[in-house]
Amino acid sequence: MKDFVKSDLLESDIELKLADCPEQVSAIVRETIQKVYPHYYPSGAVQFFLDLHSEARIKEVMSYEEIYLAMVQENIIGTGSIRKNEICRLFILPEYQGKGYGSRLMDLLEARIFENYPKVHIDASFPAESMYLRRGYQIISYEKMETENGDFLCYHTMEKEQANEVLAKGEISQSQYDALQRDLDEIIDDLGEYVRYNERDKLKFEGKCKNGNFKYKRNYQ
Structure with missing residues (x-):
């Protein structure tokens, strides 16, 4: 596994460095939670998040x-984690928020997941939910839990299909995507027994519309 991944989208390149110090990751998370979350959550929910992302817990997982540590010009600006097809523990330090780094960090993490899975899952905190919706995520469920002091923690679980990545970037319209999907389904039907079809990769393809011409590729296993 590579230690660094570079984004082509940044004016100042963002790098993801594999973290090896749970104390460092916990410090980033705790600072962000303490400064941002009290504006969105009651005190019991804030404390729940702090306990969930303690140094001991991060060391365990x-x-x-x-x-990963997210870095710009050797400065640590945040952190993000991947567990199978789930993005978790995504935090940008307060002084770097509002500069597009959260969205750019998502680009890198989503790309890694889409290499192996057709969907990305995330538990959406209130501060970041609007960003996820703009990126093509759909709300799957509404969850509510009671914390130790009686406060309630509410959040949405959200998912994004690889097909929605194309739609969210505006590369094709919904009608164009639907037509492309029908074409791909016909290809599978035509190939019949000669293709060993993996249900997990049903929507694993890349689609792009340029000057009215579709370009796509599909993975078969």
Whole structure:
């Protein structure tokens, strides 16, 4: 696994460096929660988030999560993690918020997940939910839990299909995507028994409309 991944989208390149220090990751998360979350959540919910992302907890999950530090010009600006097809623990430090880094960090994490899965899952915090909706995520469920002091923590679970990545970027319209999907389904039907079809990759394709011509590729396994 590579230690660094560069984004082509940034004026100042953002890099993802695999984290090896749970204390460092926890410090980023805790600072962001303490400064931002009280504007959105009651005190019991804020404390729940702080406990959830403690140094001990992060050390525990490092064995099965990809935990990254987001860096710009050697400055640590935030962190993000991947667990299978889920993006978790996505935080941009307060002084770097409002500059587009959260969305750019999502670009990198989503791209890694879409290499192996047709969908990305995320539990959406209130501060970031509007960004996820703009990126093509759909609300799957509304969840509510009671914290130790009786406060309630509410959030949405959200998912984004790889097909929605194309739509969110405006590369094709919904009607063009639907037509492309029908064409792909016909290709599968025509190939019949000669294709070993993997249901997980049903929507694993790239679609792009340029000057009215479709360009796409599809993975078969």
